[in-house]
Amino acid sequence: MFYDMHVHSKFSTDSSLDMEEAVVKAINLGLTGIAFTDHLDIDFTDYEDEFYYDFNEYFLLLNTLKDKYSSKIKIISAVEIGMQPHVIQDTYNMIKNYKFDYIIGSTHLINKRDPYCGKYFRTGESKLDSYTEYLVEVYNNLKLYTDFKFNTMGHLDYIERYANFDDSMFYYSDFPALVDEIFKYIITKGISFEINTSTYLKQPLDTTLIKRYKELGGELITLGSDAHSPDRIACNFKIYADIIKNCGFNYINYFINGNPQAEKI
Ligand SMILES: [Zn+2]
């Protein structure tokens, strides 16, 4: 069971994962499906290479594997778009002629500063201020991307991955109003909430986030590993599927042709 709805093959600038190797690994793990969510992250400052890829080559390989392994696993075409206020039109123009099953909208840069490379965090700035600026950017991005439909908000608590505070964990209780606004917005728009297990390798997920999403009426929840290597595919899925279930969800979602589908937990 399970769809890993967030995997980066070597079409992603920062991954060398062979797509077929990932498919075989996913089959061996007993997954129902795998989505290849390669990066389209225009104007990614602080990184030498551009984060985009040849969609024609991507679909050619993906469709070949889809046919080859059709009796064993569902392979889902997808893209993870990096959201920034000034790249909306360019991003839209690049993907508009392709039929992705699934689009993840992720905020990786905050006011052009990158937490991954360490340039986001300012010396002496508090965790509260730093995370608040990030969340405001996430919320603004969500509201700005009105021209094309994306399906999932990627890794809401991404910022904690690269933070270096005494306790870097992202707690709902630190930002209840902002997180509520974000949840209410995605719920209204039919955008799902991604539980990204890669974020919880350093510190666990604050399950209050899932409970609050549910309380506010959230129904769509996706599970992704953000794997860039075979060993990370579906990482800790059983643990987080149980957590999701304990928070009141009986189904986890995946997307085909932009439409949410449900798999029972
Ligand atoms: Zn991401």
Ligand SMILES: [Zn+2]
């Ligand atoms: Zn990713």
